[in-house]
Amino acid sequence: MVLTAGFLDNEPMRIALSVGGGAALVCAVVGVATVMRRQAFAAHALADVSSAGGSAAYLIGVNPLLGFLAMAAAAAGIMEWADVRSARERDLLTGVVLGAGLGLAALLLYFDATVRSVGGAAVTVLFGSMFAIPAGIVPLALAVAAVALLASAIIHRPLLVSTLSADLARAQGIRVRAVALTHSVALALAVALSAMTVGAILSTALLIGPAAAALRLARRPASAVALAALIGLASTWGGTVLAYESYYWTPGRGWPVSFCIVTLIFCAYLAASWVGARAERPQVQHPSGCQGH
Amino acid sequence: MFAPFMAHAWIVATLVALVAGAVGFFVVARRAAFAAHALPLGAFPGAAAAGLLGVNPLLGLTLFAALGVIAITQLQRGERREVASALWLALSLAVGTLLLSLSGQYAQGLYGLLFGEVLGISARQVLGVAILSALALGLLALFARPLLLDSLSGELAAAALGRARRLEWVFLLVLALSTVMALPVVGALLVFSLMVGPASAARALTDRPWRALGGSVVLALLVVWSAIALAYLTDWPVGFFVGLLSGACYVLGRLRGPGAAVQTA
Amino acid sequence: MSQAAAALTVAGACVTLGGRPVLREVNFSLTAGEFCGLIGSNGSGKTTLLRAILGFVPLDQGRIELGGQGTLPGGIGYVPQKIELDPGLPLRARDVVALGLDGARLGPALPSRSRAERVEQMLAAVGASEFADRRVGLLSGGQQQRVLVAHALVRRPRLLLLDEPLANLDVRSTAEIVALLRRLSRQSGTAVLLSAHDMNPLLGAMDRVVYLASGAAVAGKADEVVRTEVLSSLYGYHVDVVRVHGRVVVVAAEAREESHAAVERDPVHTAPVP
Numbered sequence A: 001m002v003l004t005a006g007f008l009d010n011e012p013m014r015i016a017l018s019v020g021g022g023a024a025l026v027c028a029v030v031g032v033a034t035v036m037r038r039q040a041f042a043a044h045a046l047a048d049v050s051s052a053g054g055s056a057a058y059l060i061g062v063n064p065l066l067g068f069l070a071m072a073a074a075a076a077g078i079m080e081w082a083d084v085r086s087a088r089e090r091d092l093l094t095g096v097v098l099g100a101g102l103g104l105a106a107l108l109l110y111f112d113a114t115v116r117s118v119g120g121a122a123v124t125v126l127f128g129s130m131f132a133i134p135a136g137i138v139p140l141a142l143a144v145a146a147v148a149l150l151a152s153a154i155i156h157r158p159l160l161v162s163t164l165s166a167d168l169a170r171a172q173g174i175r176v177r178a179v180a181l182t183h184s185v186a187l188a189l190a191v192a193l194s195a196m197t198v199g200a201i202l203s204t205a206l207l208i209g210p211a212a213a214a215l216r217l218a219r220r221p222a223s224a225v226a227l228a229a230l231i232g233l234a235s236t237w238g239g240t241v242l243a244y245e246s247y248y249w250t251p252g253r254g255w256p257v258s259f260c261i262v263t264l265i266f267c268a269y270l271a272a273s274w275v276g277a278r279a280e281r282p283q284v285q286h287p288s289g290c291q292g293h
Numbered sequence B: 001m002f003a004p005f006m007a008h009a010w011i012v013a014t015l016v017a018l019v020a021g022a023v024g025f026f027v028v029a030r031r032a033a034f035a036a037h038a039l040p041l042g043a044f045p046g047a048a049a050a051g052l053l054g055v056n057p058l059l060g061l062t063l064f065a066a067l068g069v070i071a072i073t074q075l076q077r078g079e080r081r082e083v084a085s086a087l088w089l090a091l092s093l094a095v096g097t098l099l100l101s102l103s104g105q106y107a108q109g110l111y112g113l114l115f116g117e118v119l120g121i122s123a124r125q126v127l128g129v130a131i132l133s134a135l136a137l138g139l140l141a142l143f144a145r146p147l148l149l150d151s152l153s154g155e156l157a158a159a160a161l162g163r164a165r166r167l168e169w170v171f172l173l174v175l176a177l178s179t180v181m182a183l184p185v186v187g188a189l190l191v192f193s194l195m196v197g198p199a200s201a202a203r204a205l206t207d208r209p210w211r212a213l214g215g216s217v218v219l220a221l222l223v224v225w226s227a228i229a230l231a232y233l234t235d236w237p238v239g240f241f242v243g244l245l246s247g248a249c250y251v252l253g254r255l256r257g258p259g260a261a262v263q264t265a
Numbered sequence C: 001m002s003q004a005a006a007a008l009t010v011a012g013a014c015v016t017l018g019g020r021p022v023l024r025e026v027n028f029s030l031t032a033g034e035f036c037g038l039i040g041s042n043g044s045g046k047t048t049l050l051r052a053i054l055g056f057v058p059l060d061q062g063r064i065e066l067g068g069q070g071t072l073p074g075g076i077g078y079v080p081q082k083i084e085l086d087p088g089l090p091l092r093a094r095d096v097v098a099l100g101l102d103g104a105r106l107g108p109a110l111p112s113r114s115r116a117e118r119v120e121q122m123l124a125a126v127g128a129s130e131f132a133d134r135r136v137g138l139l140s141g142g143q144q145q146r147v148l149v150a151h152a153l154v155r156r157p158r159l160l161l162l163d164e165p166l167a168n169l170d171v172r173s174t175a176e177i178v179a180l181l182r183r184l185s186r187q188s189g190t191a192v193l194l195s196a197h198d199m200n201p202l203l204g205a206m207d208r209v210v211y212l213a214s215g216a217a218v219a220g221k222a223d224e225v226v227r228t229e230v231l232s233s234l235y236g237y238h239v240d241v242v243r244v245h246g247r248v249v250v251v252a253a254e255a256r257e258e259s260h261a262a263v264e265r266d267p268v269h270t271a272p273v274p
């Protein structure tokens, strides 16, 4: 494969690579804790719900990243505020928030199409448009990424203990709810950022995929984070370049960026779980009683 | 709103609510809200594929729903359930964007598939939905008790039945059938909220399982009927009202139910 | 061990949960380095008492003091009753112990020789060096128990609370863990309060016993407390303390037991027949 010379000179491409890279990095770091805490569904729900914010931003004509951010943070706040402990209640509450948020998105997108006649808003909001990110968003996006990374780094250890056992954490003097809330805010930031780049619907891939792949291989939390960051960055940059290049191989339209990125992430996951399963086999003697969840 | 051209919409919506209410009971019991969301949403690329090939969209949807069942059960091995759903969802949607971009019909039809369309349901579609809902309800009736036992404890069900693993297949299959039929009407994004909201309220109203299942069906019917009527009157999308009313069901259930109060133990 | 260094004082502690009194006027105290068994049948209130000491459960009346001052989080090591270590977490046994040391600190951990050494020593002290680098969720129950004891002890608390740590162990691991805890408490001056439904494995090791029945407690030396008249007055009906083959069995008269069945279904601590 021959890379077209000079794709780095292309302005939309540079923006896509920097914002996409930032999103991938943040998602990988936040994603590892999210998968460990069994919050994949919540992460997905935040992403989908944030699309209502994106739609609203198009309707009133403000920076769409602000829209995504506001809605993701609101949804995260509702879920933390409800302070539901049991796994079943959390699953339900997440589902209900997701449903209500998507309903709202439906209405706002309908208004986008009818009131403002922004016909493509649904596609842009839900599926993202990496090559159409306005340059004005870049500083805000990178600032959001930095804040999320910082927050994750600060609560790294207390969050690990809370994930292991809330009682253990409390006995150690950790304020479990405050730590969980901080993590949720970081999650909301990560989700908003990735919803902006790969689209609300696909940000789940960026958040869960690299983290899940890394967790199949890593033996320590720190190496899981590093590995996830590597996989996320490689897939995002690789996918972006692939999509850009595909304009030259395919007749006319090229492959969507989101498709390229997600496919690379999924391949990485499959490879990781294959390697992980092979490495694990001698250790686990009898997985017969294991139910898989 | 009761004009002849709306007749199909009412029939299909009623069938959808019957099935979604019943299946929703198990979705709540089994903590499967994510799967209930991922299966229909992950099936919608099937419609795009069908459009590309020029075949009946229901065929494409069924194919992708079946793929979803296989993918989710396979990915669940040695992995967290919710991660399996997330991965399948991401992959199928990525394929969906590719198919949509290939077929060139990006925006049109997409909105309807995601958020639902009550108008323009053909007689053939009604027949398809009727057959699928009969299948789903039949399977559910057959496996209702083992599924309930399995929700209580996978190990209990395994001890009683020998093979509890199969039950996850059965459950996902029923889920797939019921979402495929509901998808064109309520939309891929919101089928699941019709399952979660009414069932969560019903479980808070009674302690008896089968009564809760009945209550869930009744509430789902109310939600869908009101949503269609409101959508017809306001011209706003059906999905909005389904999401809103399902959320209202959940809140009501939490406010007054005895079941909801005992969650601290 | 004199009254000089009180590690824990529980005075008139009453707790109500869900409208039901669970602890009624519990009184006892522990001094540094003391090894104390908290004995009672299922539902007698052992977990609640330990959680009250940790400050997780508010007291209705009475007070609980640590080392003469108020409750200080972090000053207590705790091994919960039911802890399911998720095999999906990428944590080795040594990571769990390290988190016991500084898991409450903010920011990522910097590599530190002294920290690593302290973790290593702790792992060796509980006999967990062998599996220190294995994923903690995949270890056996007894191995996880040791790792959690190390997690609790590594920051050198003055008080260590263990909730039924012997419940799922075989005879040999039970004896090993008890001997280990006994030794560690002597060495470091940590007071240990360990709950159990069967007192027999602890008989030789306990300096002191707190015996709970339906939320009421008596405390003292084992041979002062485990006596027919003391336990009968605690239960509120006649029980016999019987010693057979060096084991202690508390037996209730059957008719009385039925009349009291609501709270105390199983006041009988029997040893498994070998």
Ligand SMILES: Nc1ncnc2c1ncn2[C@@H]1O[C@H](COP(=O)(O)OP(=O)(O)O)[C@@H](O)[C@H]1O
Pocket: B264, B265, C017, C018, C020, C022, C040, C041, C042, C043, C044, C045, C046, C047, C048, C049
């Ligand atoms: N959150 C709660 N609400 C109401 N009752 C409770 C709660 N937790 C425990 N109990 C009751 O308190 C009693 C003592 O429980 P517990 O301390 O767990 O006993 P043990 O640990 O000795 O088995 C039991 O009867 C139990 O039912």
Ligand SMILES: [Mg+2]
Pocket: C046, C047, C048, C081, C163, C164
């Ligand atoms: Mg207990």
